[in-house]
Amino acid sequence: MNLEQTLSTPYFIINENQLIENLEKAKTLKMLSGAKLLLALKCFSTFGTFETIKPYLDGTTSSGSYEVKLGHETFGGETHAYSVGYSKQDIEDIKGLSNKIIFNSRSQLNAHYEACKNQASLGLRINPERSIAIQNLADPSRPFSRLGVKKNLLDLSVLDKVDGFMFHMNCENKDVNTFIELLDHISDTFAMYLDKLSWLSLGGGIFFTYPDYPIKKLANALKTFSIKHNIQLYLEPGEAIITRTTDLVVSVIDIVENIKKIAIVDSATEAHRLDTLIYDEPAFVRGSSSGGKYSYIIGSCSCLAGDQFCEAQFTSPLNIGQKLHIMDSGGYTMVKLNWFNGLKMPSIYFKHSNGKIDQLNKFSYDDFKASLGR
Numbered sequence: 001m002n003l004e005q006t007l008s009t010p011y012f013i014i015n016e017n018q019l020i021e022n023l024e025k026a027k028t029l030k031m032l033s034g035a036k037l038l039l040a041l042k043c044f045s046t047f048g049t050f051e052t053i054k055p056y057l058d059g060t061t062s063s064g065s066y067e068v069k070l071g072h073e074t075f076g077g078e079t080h081a082y083s084v085g086y087s088k089q090d091i092e093d094i095k096g097l098s099n100k101i102i103f104n105s106r107s108q109l110n111a112h113y114e115a116c117k118n119q120a121s122l123g124l125r126i127n128p129e130r131s132i133a134i135q136n137l138a139d140p141s142r143p144f145s146r147l148g149v150k151k152n153l154l155d156l157s158v159l160d161k162v163d164g165f166m167f168h169m170n171c172e173n174k175d176v177n178t179f180i181e182l183l184d185h186i187s188d189t190f191a192m193y194l195d196k197l198s199w200l201s202l203g204g205g206i207f208f209t210y211p212d213y214p215i216k217k218l219a220n221a222l223k224t225f226s227i228k229h230n231i232q233l234y235l236e237p238g239e240a241i242i243t244r245t246t247d248l249v250v251s252v253i254d255i256v257e258n259i260k261k262i263a264i265v266d267s268a269t270e271a272h273r274l275d276t277l278i279y280d281e282p283a284f285v286r287g288s289s290s291g292g293k294y295s296y297i298i299g300s301c302s303c304l305a306g307d308q309f310c311e312a313q314f315t316s317p318l319n320i321g322q323k324l325h326i327m328d329s330g331g332y333t334m335v336k337l338n339w340f341n342g343l344k345m346p347s348i349y350f351k352h353s354n355g356k357i358d359q360l361n362k363f364s365y366d367d368f369k370a371s372l373g374r
């Protein structure tokens, strides 16, 4: 029996080989485009893997003050700070740690300008009023969006205070052509600013590690843009770096039947894989196949009636105690874990290229209790 088979569920296991495969693509993109790449900590912050990631990326970007601190402490390189809203205390906490501080509105920029102007290069998030996002909930350009400043609220005086802009307008965009259309739109609409700025971040959501994604085409478009406006580009990938690297491993606890067979596992989307629930996007179980004649709902151990991972077909019946690997569970999972229902929190393991498995974290009843009071 190998070590992996002896691990107690639930747990996440991150595969270094897969991670390196994604990172090699990131390296190619950087080399061909001249863009700098920052890991979006909101997607993945499991710092026990950062020694593997650091040689490939330029630093981190964040969405809250604790992420800034974590990026600075555990990753290094360039630390970009962005938040939808900074309090005075947040600014005190981050200003010595950040290379760039990006504000979400002109009022935030004005409120914190004096405190930050000599500490970091400052930027402003712009809402390009166009986006590629499959779901309205994740669409930064949705009606009444609070994310970024629209063009009608900009004027050249903003350049007295900022050196850069940030746009984030893609979500799991696998189509290079639609990205290039967005880039052209930005180039045309904001040229008068871009030509005077020194840096521009194009955010995350570009799925350049998706199989057969035309990295060269993306790189050429970025390079052309960067030369045209004489500007340093940044990308902020999260999911593209961590995709297909991680399984959430669970055990079948019970099998019940209500018209369909339901395998109940020792985990819950609401607690351990929240985006399955939020975006109603079913997970995939390794080894399941659409042709299999044994069909199950993979149901969660939480009390929420609709909490299920997916429906899956198998070539043989599932057994109680059997482990199931819920695939592609690295992005937006470990950063969103919660203790709902007092379920056991998954441990986190890192499987190195040489086969060695490190336990990066484990949780106990004491952690659950401490999260509720002392």
Ligand SMILES: Cc1ncc(COP(=O)(O)O)c(C=O)c1O
Residues within 6 Å of the ligand: 040, 042, 043, 082, 168, 170, 171, 172, 203, 204, 205, 206, 236, 237, 238, 239, 240
């Ligand atoms: C500003 C910003 N940058 C980067 C990202 C990372 O996006 P992804 O994980 O899709 O690459 C996000 C995701 O919401 C974001 O809001």
